[in-house]
Amino acid sequence: MISSICAFLQAVLVLSAIGTGATVVFGFLTGHLHEKWAVTFLRFSLAASVIGLVVPFHQMDHITAVKAAFMLSVYMAGVVILASRRYRLAGVWCSIFTVTTTLVLYLNVAVAVSQVFRYVSVLISIARAPSEETLLITQSLLTAVFVGLAILAVIRFHTRPTHRPIPLVRR
Numbered sequence: 001m002i003s004s005i006c007a008f009l010q011a012v013l014v015l016s017a018i019g020t021g022a023t024v025v026f027g028f029l030t031g032h033l034h035e036k037w038a039v040t041f042l043r044f045s046l047a048a049s050v051i052g053l054v055v056p057f058h059q060m061d062h063i064t065a066v067k068a069a070f071m072l073s074v075y076m077a078g079v080v081i082l083a084s085r086r087y088r089l090a091g092v093w094c095s096i097f098t099v100t101t102t103l104v105l106y107l108n109v110a111v112a113v114s115q116v117f118r119y120v121s122v123l124i125s126i127a128r129a130p131s132e133e134t135l136l137i138t139q140s141l142l143t144a145v146f147v148g149l150a151i152l153a154v155i156r157f158h159t160r161p162t163h164r165p166i167p168l169v170r171r
Contacts, residue, residue, distance in 0.1 A: 014115075046073075069111050076104045083096050098157050102150040113142060
């Protein structure tokens with residue numbers, strides 16, 4: 001019962017992180033930093049990752065790809081916070097901020113796609129190839145799209161004057 005409630009909460013948080021993260025990355029592509037959206041994105045992403053790491057869904061005694069993605073997402077969110085708060089997006093930290101934010105969004109989308117392929121039997125029955133191959137092709141295309149987005153975001157959201165840090169906690 002609690003496991004299914006946490007799984008639902010995690011799914012809602014991942015979808016919320018994807019929506020807010022898409023807004024942030026779109027802002028990068030237009031050359032703007034939407035600070036409030038970035039903070040909201042990091043909060044949703046971190047909450048979803050922590051739930052995914054702490055709550056044991058189906059035999060997660062060992063490291064799975066989803067758990068590894070959650071761990072990497074937490075570490076990358078830390079780099080995003082470091083780039084913003086400590087280095088104030090100065091110099092190369094602006095590019096690091098952009099790439100790692102896009103990477104955190106990618107990890108959220110990859111987890112969502114993985115969960116969809118795992119739990120939605122309709123997709124598996126429609127797919128002509130075995131589900132693992134279909135998932136691998138989908139993840140490869142997703143990776144290519146996000147690599148392109150990250151490159152384009154770094155080009156468009158290039159180094160600018162020092163920004164003030166993104167406030168993660170309201171005072």
